[in-house]
Amino acid sequence: MIESASAVWFGWDPFWISTLILIITYAAIISERVNRAVVALLGAGLMILIGVINQEQAIEGEDFNTLALLIGMMILVAIAKRSGMFQYLAVWSARVSRGQPWALLALLSLVTAVVSAFLDNVTTVLLIAPVTLVITEQLRIPPYPFLFTEIIASNIGGTATLIGDPPNILIGSAAGLSFNDFVVNLTPVIIIILVLQIAINHAIWGRQMKGDPEARARVMAFNAGEAITDWALLYKSLLVISLVVLGFVTARFIGLEAGTIALAGAALLLLLDCWPREREAQTHRLNEMFAEVEWVTIFFFVGLFIVVAGVEHGGLLNWFADEVLSLTGGDLTTTAIAILWASALLSAIIDNIPFVATMIPVIKNMAPTFGGPEGLLPLWWSLSLGACLGGNGTLIGASANLTVAGIAERAGIPFRFLTFLKFAFPMMLMSIAVSTIYIYLVYLS
Amino acid sequence: MTVRTFMTTDPVTLRADDTVGRATEIMLKNRYLILPVIDVEGRYTGVFDMWDLLALLLPKAATLDHLVPGLGFLADDLPGLQQKLRDISDQKIGPLARPDLPILHPEMSSVESLLLFYRNRSTLPVVDEATGRLVGVLSYWDALAAISGKKA
Numbered sequence: 001m002i003e004s005a006s007a008v009w010f011g012w013d014p015f016w017i018s019t020l021i022l023i024i025t026y027a028a029i030i031s032e033r034v035n036r037a038v039v040a041l042l043g044a045g046l047m048i049l050i051g052v053i054n055q056e057q058a059i060e061g062e063d064f065n066t067l068a069l070l071i072g073m074m075i076l077v078a079i080a081k082r083s084g085m086f087q088y089l090a091v092w093s094a095r096v097s098r099g100q101p102w103a104l105l106a107l108l109s110l111v112t113a114v115v116s117a118f119l120d121n122v123t124t125v126l127l128i129a130p131v132t133l134v135i136t137e138q139l140r141i142p143p144y145p146f147l148f149t150e151i152i153a154s155n156i157g158g159t160a161t162l163i164g165d166p167p168n169i170l171i172g173s174a175a176g177l178s179f180n181d182f183v184v185n186l187t188p189v190i191i192i193i194l195v196l197q198i199a200i201n202h203a204i205w206g207r208q209m210k211g212d213p214e215a216r217a218r219v220m221a222f223n224a225g226e227a228i229t230d231w232a233l234l235y236k237s238l239l240v241i242s243l244v245v246l247g248f249v250t251a252r253f254i255g256l257e258a259g260t261i262a263l264a265g266a267a268l269l270l271l272l273d274c275w276p277r278e279r280e281a282q283t284h285r286l287n288e289m290f291a292e293v294e295w296v297t298i299f300f301f302v303g304l305f306i307v308v309a310g311v312e313h314g315g316l317l318n319w320f321a322d323e324v325l326s327l328t329g330g331d332l333t334t335t336a337i338a339i340l341w342a343s344a345l346l347s348a349i350i351d352n353i354p355f356v357a358t359m360i361p362v363i364k365n366m367a368p369t370f371g372g373p374e375g376l377l378p379l380w381w382s383l384s385l386g387a388c389l390g391g392n393g394t395l396i397g398a399s400a401n402l403t404v405a406g407i408a409e410r411a412g413i414p415f416r417f418l419t420f421l422k423f424a425f426p427m428m429l430m431s432i433a434v435s436t437i438y439i440y441l442v443y444l445s
Numbered sequence: 446m447t448v449r450t451f452m453t454t455d456p457v458t459l460r461a462d463d464t465v466g467r468a469t470e471i472m473l474k475n476r477y478l479i480l481p482v483i484d485v486e487g488r489y490t491g492v493f494d495m496w497d498l499l500a501l502l503l504p505k506a507a508t509l510d511h512l513v514p515g516l517g518f519l520a521d522d523l524p525g526l527q528q529k530l531r532d533i534s535d536q537k538i539g540p541l542a543r544p545d546l547p548i549l550h551p552e553m554s555s556v557e558s559l560l561l562f563y564r565n566r567s568t569l570p571v572v573d574e575a576t577g578r579l580v581g582v583l584s585y586w587d588a589l590a591a592i593s594g595k596k597a
Contacts, residue, residue, distance in 0.1 A: 084514050091518045130513045133506035138519070221520030229514050407512065411505045 007051035018052045018314030022358075025307050030350055037296045040303025040354075047310030061309025065173040065259035066166075067301060071293055072262025073163060076244065077123050078292035079269050080237035084229035086115060086127035091224045094135045099216030101141050102206035105149060106198050108132060112150045113157030113194050117164045117187075118245070121154040121400035129404050131227075133411055139215045143413055145205035147404050148420070152197060152392050152427060154400045159388035160190040162248065162258060166297075167356040167387040172258065174360045175373070175380050179248035179258060185381055189438040193389070193431045200427065233273065240269040304357050312361045321365035330369050333444045336378040337436055339363070343386025344432045348393025348425070356387045378443035385435040393428040395420040448558050449551035451591035452571045452581035458483050459493055459538045465501065466534030468493055481570045481579055482542035489572045489579040491542030501533045501541075502526060548572045549583055555591070558583060 008014050025043035029036045048058050089111050097103035108128070116124040128150055136143040158165035162172045162182040172182060211219075228234055247254070247261035270289065274282040311317055328334040339359070346355055363379050370376055391398030395405055395417045405415040457475065459468055459482045468480060472495060479494035500508045507513045547561050549571045561569055568584040 082514075087514055087518075126512065130506045130509065134504040134513060134516070134519075137504045137506070218520065218522065218525070222518050223520065224518055226517035227515070229517075407506070407509065410509050 007054065009050050012050070014052045014314040015316060015319075016314075017050055018047065018310045019316045021046050021050075021052070022307060022311045022316065026350075026354065029354060035296060036351070037299040037303065040300050040307060042303070044303040044306030044310075047306055052310045053306070053313045057309060057313060058306045061305045061312075062302065063170070063173050063305055065257045066169050067298060068257075068259030068263045069163065069169050069173070070166070070298060070301070072259065072264075072266040073120065074123075074293045075266035075289060076237075076241065076262070076269055077119050078289050079233070079273050080241065081123070081127055082230060083234035083237050084227050085234055085237065086124075087131050088224055088227040089115065090128050090131040090135065091222050091227045094139075094219050095222050095224055099139060099211050099219035101139060101209035101211050102202060104135070104139075105146060105201055105206045105209070108146060109149045109153040109194070109198050109201060112153040113160075113190075116154040116157035117160040117190075118241075119164075121158045121165060121398065122403050124154050124157075125150055125400045125404050126407075129407050133407075133413075135219065138218050139211050141209055141211060141215075143408070143411075144415075145201070145209070147408050147413070147415070148423070149197075149201045149205075151398075151401050151404050152201075152424065153194065155388060155392045155398055156190060156194050156197060156431065158400075159385060160187045163262075165388045166301075166353050168384050169258075170353070170356050170360060171380055171384050174364070175376070177380060178252050180252070182384075185377075185442075186384060189385070189435060192438070193434050196430065196434065197427065200430070204423065236269065236272040240265050240272065243268070300353070301357075304354055308357050308361065311358070317358070317361045318365050321362045324362070325366060325369055332370055332375070332378060333440065335366070335370075336382045336439055336444060339379055340382035340386040340435060340439060341432060343383055344390035344393070344428065347387045347390030348397040348428060352387040352391055352398070356383060359383055359387075378439055381443065382435075382439055385439070386432065389428060389431045389435065392431065393421075393425050395424070397428075446555045446591065447551065448549050448553045448555070448571055448583055449581075451555070451587050452549075452551070452583040453587060454581045456481060456579075456582040458579060459542075460485070461490065461537065461539030461542070463538045464534060465498070465536045465538065465541070468538055469498060469530070469534065472498070479568050481582060482538055483579050484539075487579065488577040489548065489570055490539070491544040492546050492570065493538055493541055493543065494567070497541060497543060501536075502529050546570070550574050551580060555588065559588060562588060 008017060021043055025039055028034060028039040044058065047053055048055060053061070090108065093107040093111050094104055097107050112124060112128050115128065129147055132146050132150065133143050136146055159168070160182070162168050162177070162179045168182060171177065244261055244265035247256065247265065248258055251258060251261060270286065274285055277285060324335065324338070328338055343355065343359070363376055363383065366379065367373050367376055391401070395401050395415070408415040457471060457477065457480065459480045461482060461484050471477060471480060479492050481492055482490050484490050504516070507516055546565060546567065546569065549558055549561065549569050551571060551573065558569070562585045568582055570579055571581040571583055572578065573580050
């Protein structure tokens with residue numbers, strides 16, 4: 001903080017100038033006039049150019065583990081999805097539910113949540129929602145309830161694991177929390193929330209939907225095996241995904257970060273996928289796979305890490321942590337619940353990634369008050385539950401929501417902000433209420 | 446040689462208030478892949494082609510990019526498709542006309558029209574720039590016949 005102060009232009013106070021850059025960056029991200037990756041990279045450039053931090057500090061701010069984990073998982077999914085395995089799951093759900101709409105609604109929620117726990121939420125809904133539309137059209141039932149519940153389920157399921165949602169990747173990486181830590185601490189409460197959610201969906205939509213016998217017969221005639229488009233690729237993908245999950249589970253024991261495991265897994269699957277091809281076809285295939293990495297997200301993170309490093313060095317986050325603590329009187333229960341609810345309400349409106357990236361150093365700064373890093377655990381879980389589940393509150397709360405709305409609109413199904421809000425916001429509050437009870441009972445009492 | 450010299454004048458067209466059923470009939474009878482659509486004043490509004498027709502028979506989601514890898518899991522359902530064809534046959538062509546195909550003008554050069562065929566792989570409408578009226582259509586068969594000096 002002190003050593004960088006002298007380097008700032010015109011002797012400006014690094015605290016104020018870094019705060020200003022952060023506010024402008026946030027405002028520009030929210031306005032969506034310019035792509036968020038461009039905004040974050042510009043903000044990062046400004047932090048360095050103006051001299052709030054130097055280049056070495058900027059590089060220290062980068063969380064390469066998060067970047068590696070994101071890129072690795074994106075490559076794995078880009079390859080694995082070409083086998084048709086996720087479409088298979090949706091078709092399988094239709095068969096197992098015997099064409100009963102209420103059973104299909106519950107089963108697709110479950111499948112979406114489970115897939116989403118291991119894949120990025122946007123990827124999950126991109127794979128499940130289009131097939132859902134085909135199935136509901138065959139059943140001649142309204143698709144809206146299905147798309148709605150898939151959004152909610154993807155955000156709930158994504159909260160369950162380290163790799164399910166970017167905020168968890170950020171939190172896990174920064175706080176040194178393993179894949180198993182997330183499974184042990186978050187999966188139980190997520191299962192409770194998901195079961196409640198499925199029951200609520202049933203009460204609102206499921207019990208009223210009837211499938212006519214002729215349409216049900218069509219669904220009963222589905223051949224799920226035909227949904228697999230490439231069996232060899234399916235086996236290769238399942239092998240590598242199993243190895244990667246095994247790696248995550250044993251990460252502590254083998255002393256590897258999740259990012260290393262994911263990237264190594266991606267490399268292995270690329271090898272298995274490319275091996276049988278001619279050299280030119282390999283290059284072509286590789287280009288296709290790399291093009292599927294969401295570079296906008298990756299560069300958004302790259303810029304954001306530097307912006308956050310800037311405000312951290314400028315002293316804003318330390319100040320903010322002190323303010324929060326003085327408001328909550330340094331009481332762990334009050335602080336945890338405040339973080340949970342504030343994260344949820346904010347994430348319903350703004351992108352949860354910049355919010356979580358900013359909150360991580362704030363929470364780290366609270367360590368002395370709560371007796372070291374160990375004492376921060378309830379706060380990390382509160383941040384994760386709030387930021388991930390909060391995304392369900394509105395249609396703009398998470399990228400998966402907008403992705404589904406986009407697909408629906410293109411398929412001629414209206415997907416409106418207020419219609420979504422009417423059910424989604426109370427459901428989000430329900431999930432946060434359950435999380436509050438869970439956090440209180442397990443960590444605070 | 447300009448487009449005017451080898452285009453087909455007085456082509457078979459659809460009017461905005463024609464139905465999908467009529468379009469299907471014309472396509473089947475003449476083996477046409479693409480039909481220009483005009484409004485009541487004879488102005489060109491777009492095209493309706495075989496792929497637009499097939500898209501109407503398919504589940505909507507399956508026609509969005511490649512979001513659905515395949516439909517192999519659906520059981521064969523000829524009666525279902527026949528029912529769907531009957532269901533869509535009363536739809537009006539007007540809202541279905543696709544205006545996104547490039548249009549040719551009568552004075553355009555033959556090389557330019559070849560390039561547009563190459564890029565769009567389709568018969569193209571010829572439209573009078575001043576009035577917006579459809580004056581003909583040009584197919585790659587017409588173009589090839591004109592260049593080779595043989596009849597199409």
